[in-house]
Amino acid sequence: MSFEEEQRIILITGANRGIGVALVKKLLKEFPSDSTLILLGCRDLKKGEDAFIQLNSPSNVKLLQLDTSSRESIIRAIDQIKQLYDGKLDVIVNNAGIFTTEMTVNVARELFNTNYYGIKIFNEYLISLMRENGRIINVSSRVGSIVLQEMSKSLQDKYTSSTLTKSQLDKLVEDFISSIEKNNLESLGYNPKSDFLIYGITKAALNALTQIEARESSSRKNLLFVSVTPGLCATDMTRDMPNTRPPELGADSIFYVINTTRDQLKNGAFYRDGQQLPLINGSIIIN
Template identity: 60%
Template sequence: MSSTSQQRVILVTGANKGIGFEVVKKLAKESPINKNIILLGSRDLERGQDALVRLGSPSNVYVLQVDISSRDSIARATDEIKCKYGGQLDIVINNAAIGGLELTVESAREMFSTNYYGIKTLNEHLFPLIRENGRVVNVASACGSIVLFEASKDLQEKYSSSTLTTVQLDCLVEGFISAIATNTIEELGYNPKSSYLIYSVTKAAVIALTRIEARQWSGAKNVLIISVCPGFCATDINKNASGARPAQFGADSILYVVNAPQSELENGCFYRDGQQLPQIGFFNRKN
């Protein structure tokens, strides 16, 4: 592996298909080969290799097997970055996520394992590798803002507290999962009629996590930690929903916060298509 000192090293998780694939495709197409080293993160190695072939096997794109729901897989991927890519990263795009409509504890555990705990654990492992002026992009969703808008004032205050810690956020997550088991979601302050309830709460947690990480980590290396909504895009997660916008548009929303000048972004905040969104709010689904 050649020296990475003059190249950006970019990891995109969940990149073998959907929005993540389009992000890698755009990065590979729009950047000179000698500018970026792109790590195409994929839970399944064979699917990652197939995605690389679909891209035309560009010489600066490499498959990195990483299942972010597995701490062991994250540790192995971290070691691989250290061994093969100089132990340095400039940008981490946490795109991997799963969805589902079933309102069960099992479904909640599975979704939070990837959508929230996976991002949290991966960032904990990779932040020491991020270079000066790097960026961490946590892909969230406007659903996360809307589900809190529809929740109780007490929950809104807890999620948006400027002193919220990861321990407290974990407690909010576990409390929600427990409420599913005891059928007390409404008593806890969530609206049981909120769309895509479990998925939406995972994304509310990601937006809150981003704010915490920005407070805790950004100062040392001038790193920006941002959450971003790709918009409602046609992907496997929604069974390529009719009327949804193309995944390429979602990739553009993500790449805005990757490439925008630092002066145009506010650390810890939430963006969609270049515009800052509130942590808690109701707005139209953007196709």
């Protein structure tokens, strides 16, 4: 039996802590080692090694140094996947993300580079490595839905348009970042009083990207693209926020879209706790 037939290969970014490492633990518990190979993507290799030891150094977990905000790091990681794993992937979980409440142009650039642009570029590179019926899972947040509800109807229509393209979405993102510097968020249609505004727009853009990917790329190899929110979990990123839930529950939400049969999932949709969620105002824009 060939290597490809023996193991399902799952790549998880940001897998050395929080929800990422909780997801790896669940995968190790649910799947036998000879059926599933887990690539533990981590920006800091030392932290990845620490997580690997914490997981008891399982034979079917391999470290992959990967900074999704760096094109050079992505290319190096792809070369490693090609050399060591025959350039094949079955599932990608884009879990890496960053969060802050600051409102500056530099902060916005940093958040978008990781939470949106990095995932967009990463997926574009890795689609060619995906096997038939592969899944690309973008880890998002309901904060994206909340900020959409609080912006103008014109902007809502743009972010949720069934004909939105990647270049048009990039333009929305760049206009948003520029509006922070120009201090004209409100005139552009955003609510400057929205909680976690920059972070929320990165996730609104990620949800929109997921739907574009589903429209444009799903016909290639019958790929499935979904976004999923793990909910507000107690991790290093959320620090001391109230009303958090265990990261294991967030991992369960991601595991659901990894393991549920294809006919039970809708391409381009947004999930939490095994349920499809509305993107905005109770309606889900799916083609």
